[in-house]
Amino acid sequence: MRARGLLKSARTLKKSDRLKTEFLANMSHEIRTPMNSILGFSQLLYRDLPASKKIQYVNRINDNGLYLIKLIDDIIDVAKIEADQVEIEKSWFDLKELLDEMLIQVTQYAESHGKQHLSIRFDMDECMHHLYSDRFRVRQILTNLLQNAIKFTKDGTVSFGCTCLDKHWLFYVKDTGVGIQREYLNEIFDRFRKINPADGNLYRGTGIGLAISKTLVELLSGNIYVESEPDKGSKFTFKLPIESSQSGFSSLNDNPNGFSFPTGTKKTILVAEDEEDSYLFFKDLLEIEGFETIHARNGKEAVEIFKSRNDINLVLMDLVMPVMNGFEALVQIKAINRKIPVIAQTANAMNTDEEKCRNAGFDSYIAKPVKKDLLLIKINAFLHIE
Structure with a gap:
């Protein structure tokens, strides 16, 4: 035996x-x-x-x-x-807001992959809009499932949404794509296992997205399953518990301090960044949008510049810099003016990094490589620009 x-x-x-x-x-x-x-x-x-x-x-x-x-x-x-080192950071967040973001993201993804003709549909129950879970990981799971759905769907529809059912949030992603052969359904979530779809074609990808999604769903105390039929499509469903928390709902709002900005038509942004290429990207992007930029090559220089000028509207702060890092510079800048909005930007883009930045006192956070539209949305929100 x-x-x-x-x-x-x-x-x-x-x-x-x-x-x-x-x-x-x-x-x-x-x-x-x-x-x-x-x-x-x-x-x-x-x-x-x-x-x-x-x-x-x-x-x-x-x-x-x-x-x-x-x-x-x-x-x-x-x-x-x-290594069993995946960290889950739960908090209250607006689920409707997240799913609206996903609709925009998946539509853009389809267009960028030449599938503008696909019909993208979204549906959500009105039972409640706030979920106590890990927003970053829920988004990651949905992103994996939706990108797969678009990849394997040539024509027809990709739909997603969620509903409340028996103390659970029930999420789904459904497509009218090529489908998966029945004999592979038990292996589709296996780590390092790439399953070829029913049409026999080779598709780009590593095959690890579904394994990651399954692990994340389980770490969030849920489960995931798949239904599929060749030439008719697939439906992935995952359930997450509706949890209660004594902390109650709290929202991380951009511009929580109600900062009163210096007057003047042109807004000035202090960019603390030691990498020259990164600064040139920020400079050209922001100046095209009508902002003036000031360059600080390390945290100490950023503090000195901020002390010497009263026309700075916002600080874009790299975290890893020589002489003085972004966290140390933040403390000194906030001591001068606690209401100045400071956005952290870093290549250390783990899901715990954003929480670390929030706890340190940063007003917002953006990961490198920086997405132009997302950066401008954050800046414009702080500067009250429509």
């Missing part, structure tokens, strides 16, 4: 090692393919080309860069799952 158990364990380990080897080989392919596009189109941009062609190449570079960021995030999550 014991021998059979050992033999079964050995076979399981052997299968796990084989899947990891296949995963690493596939990962190499998944990294090199977008890098080939990024470097290739970058080289083509040096040529004398029509503006329309250059825009096309820039869009390809951007899409492949975003794909690599998602890939890196997934690899980090897998490593943390393997």
Whole structure:
């Protein structure tokens, strides 16, 4: 009996090692393919080309860069799952607001992947709008499921939403795509297991998104399951408990201090950033939008500049800088004027980093690589710009 158990364990380990080897080989392919596009189109941009062609190449570079960021995030999550180090940070948040964001995100994702013709539908019960859970992780789960739905749906509809059912939130993502063969349904959530869809075509991806989603759902005290039929589509459903918390609902509002801004038509933003390329990106972006920028190369310089000027409307603060880091600089700047809005920006984009920044006293947070539209939304909210 014991021998059979050992033999079964050995076979399981052997299968796990084989899947990891296949995963690493596939990962190499998944990294090199977008890098080939990024470097290739970058080289083509040096040529004398029509503006329309250059825009096309820039869009390809951007899409492949975003794909690599998602890939890196997934690899980090897998490593943390393997080490049993995934952290869950629960708080009250507006679920309707999150799902509205997801609708915008998934529509843009479909358009950027040439699937403007897909019908994207969203539905939500009106039972209540606030959920006590980990907002970052709920968003991550929905993102994985929705991006998969779009990837495997050529025509038809992708729909998602949630409803209240027996003390649970019931989320779903449904598509009219290629579907999954029945024999693979029990393996689809396995780590390092990439399942080919029913149409037999090869699709981009590592196959770890569903495994990550399953782990996250379980860490949130829920469960996830799938229904699928070849050529008809798939439906992924996950349940999360409706929890109560003695802390009650609290919302992290942008501009909570009611800061009174200096008068004048042109707003001035102090950018504390030690990386020259990052600063040039912020400078060009913000000046195109009509802002004036001041550059500080470290936290100490940011504090000195802030002391010497009274026309600064907002501070964009990198966290990791020489001489003085962003957290230390924040303390000194808030001591001078506690109402000045300070937005943290960092490449350390773990889900706990935002909470750390909030607790330290930052008014908002944005992760690198910075998304232009999201940054401008945050800045305009603080500066009351429509």
